[in-house]
Amino acid sequence: MMDTLTQLIAGFAIALQPINLFWALVGCALGTAVGVLPGIGPALTIALLMPVTAQVAPESAFIMFAGILYGALYGGSTTSILLNTPGESGSVMTALEGNRMARTGRGAAALATAAIGSFVAGTFGTLALTFLAPAIAELAFIFGPEDYFALMILSFTSVAVVMGTSRVRGFTALFFGLALGTIGIDTQTGQSRMVFGTLELLDGISFTVVLVALFAVGETLYVASRNAQVHAVLNPLSGGVWMTREDWKRSWKPWLRGTLIGFPIGSLPAGGTEIPTFLSYTLERRLSPHPEQFGEGAIEGVAGPEAANNAAAAGILVPLLTLGLPSTATAAVLLAAFQNYGLQPGPLLFATNPGLLWGLIASLYIGNVILLVLNLPLVGIWVRLLLIPRPYIYAGIVVFALVGVWGLSTSWMDIALMVGLGLIGYMARVYDFPIAPALIGLILGPQAEIQLRRALAVSQNDWSVLVSTPISATLLAIAALVLVLPLLLRRLRRAERRIEQEAAAK
């Protein structure tokens, strides 16, 4: 422990050198910028900046890359909240409550709780990375296919149950997403499935296309067709520029809970940043004393998922730095950057190159502070984006949607899919089907299938393997509870009311 502290202080000495502070600042600014832009993520940005590694010291390069990694998450929440068009899969859940808040003049509070939550989670995540990394890394070996499968089932049920007005509609959206996820070549056997004889569908439907179509396109069509001719002038700041005391009180617990969910899941090789945000949102909705506010702009629904995805981002560094295992595209790029310098991340790196590693870890703390300082004052400016006349906001969204989809692979088929799915997104709004479960089905469906098939292969088709470990059994039990509990509660409440009425009648 003392040893870790001295190492960390030495790391700060490196990270606080003016030149490194400068690179941290550049990384944070770039990261925020790419997070705001749809279609460009941190992985792409770091990959494009790879040539820089030939020219600067490894410490400086990694400090900049760390800034990009965290900065992208800060920036990603901004478009979700203000424009209801999440730039990345990790900020889908943020859009749900955050955008509602923005529409009632509380966008500044939403952005602030997202930024502070990201800061809190990023800091705690980095702390955990500093002191617990070797222990947490062991999780990678404990989690088997059946545990991953159970984790994904929990994500499915919780999101389908809590989202939207009815469970049937939640599950319909989920299964729609799952169905889209089966399209393409099967990853296990290489057979093509549901491609209807087209070459274009062989590699599956791109997540970006679905995200852009269901959110940006569906939203534009819906608002256009129901555009109230009398424009109520929306003052984006009517709710104030800052979080109220009430906001703080309602935010701090979700921040901490989000961190607790995000960090361990993020550190799993197949964890990612999405699952924690889904679980955090569900949890906050369950625990909130005002569940009726969810869907109308509940601040907990922004605070929790935003903390969760930042903590998960810190978690991603755990298997990378301690085991040399990259779990996301961003981590793979970072691994390549290490190897560019002739370094192999892994248990040996802590022994052979402590200066670089601790410098990187220290820079994560500093990056978080820089991002908070950069983002909080900007909150007021971002919110004023909403002052742009609506025709131009929505037309702009359509243009950027086109950038995201056409820039993917300049494929006509992708645009056709965008239009078709955009119409479905429109219908979903007209008939009140939730959208997030469809995206979750699309992201996690294929993964859940792979894990299920691996589990069954290892057990030689013995289905009891799915509940064979404490982790999987617990997670599945929670999933079942999530599914049944609301029904039971409703029955109970009805029975209670009947008793009350009978009592009153007497």
Add this chain to the structure above:
Amino acid sequence: MPPIDEARVGAAPPRPWWIGLAVLAMGLVWIYGATSIQSTTAFVGMGPEVMVAAVGAGLVVLGVLLLVQIRQGVTFRPQEEENADADAPPSRRAFLFSLAGVALPLATIRWLGFPLTAAIGFTLVTHAFGSHRTLFDLAVGAALGVGAWFMFSKLGIDLGPFLPLIR
């Protein structure tokens, strides 16, 4: 102000039978699709067709449930949105204009290129939202399209040729 559209739907709560049917049909398509996937015996465990069939079956069940709910008179009200009056009858004209803006690239992006397509699409959408400054909107859209094209090309994201017509 556009004249009041005759196509505006009355305010009766919608009972969208067809959604239940569509979900049901999609499920059947997936189940049918599953039958055409070879189940390989060489591998222990679950074959590639199981997931497809399971998803199809789920959709069929959900389609039936939706139909039951609709029959029971569950209403499907539009979602509340900012300034979008959920109870107001939808404007078909605005919908079609914005749809045109979104779908335009299908027809033009190959031969007009990204910047021009973006400019026209932009204008169609602003029009759908009630803007009538066509020339100004075209200029803004063109600026946005050209700017985006240059910036993203610089970042290595291919948005196709600038003006395919003259290449």
Add this chain to the structure above:
Amino acid sequence: MPNAKMTDATPRLRRHLLRATLGLAGGLALALSGGLALADPAKVLIPANPGGGWDGAGRQTMAAMNQAKIFTDGVNFTNKGGAAGTIGLAEFVRTAKGDDNALLVTGVIMVAGIITNKTPVSLNDTTPLVRLTNEYNAIAVPADSPIKTPQDFIAALKADPGALSVGGGSAGGADHVMLAMLAKHAGAPVNKINFVAFSGGEILAALGGGKIKAAISGASEFRQFAQSGRIRIIAVSGPTRLEGLDVPTLKEAGIPVEIGNWRGFVGAPGMSEAGKKAWLDRFAKLHTSDAWKATLKNQGWEDAYLSGPEFLAFLKSEETNWAQALREVGIVQ
């Protein structure tokens, strides 16, 4: 009145926006001057998830190229894993048409995968460029496994092939075929073997955690994990032992199975002659550079440079050989 407040805010807003824009532009310009303002970056599609052999092959090769100053315009990597790389191949054929800067990492696994999966696209749809490396496979087991020698492995396979879950790359790929060959040698029914497909680095966690009984993959993927004592390499599939690795070859153990895992690059479908020549030149330069030699040594790859028409001929022969091998072991009927 909210309106009054807003008019008040407008000039300030302009100033803020201006400042923010300037700041952003400054940051971007800085980064651009850091090396990204240079022309067209290459677009490399890696047909596997992050962390596996192909991922390393793609990223390491381009990194060496950058180090040796052969191609410094930046590289834009995309990972698209699954199904022996054929999903990535399908995407590549669909999207990269005629792009002189688009490359796809390929290898023997993909050649086999295309045959097993009857994929509607093939390497003939691309522009083959070079074979760069060869790497022999290794068999590894969790550190506490009772399987200690190649013979133990064969015995376990013979006793109950289903109970021995063996991880590897995609089904139908070289790893799968190697297991099938081992089963055939052991006299175990090939259709009973329990091959569990992984893509990328997840296989290491599954093996280290004892979720699978053994794994077959490139030796370089296992090496670091073996050094840290999490897993044990029990055999390599090459003709000779690997340098610095005290592990017998299958041949030494009397098992006549030898499978090499070559990797290389193909270009976009319909790549122009000029584009093709430019890349062939770059790979030729890379092959003689010191940076590349260092990479080969670090990764434990064997140099297997083969370029242009010779590579094309080699690909053709690989296709016929693999079609035959896959039929022989019963993976393809």
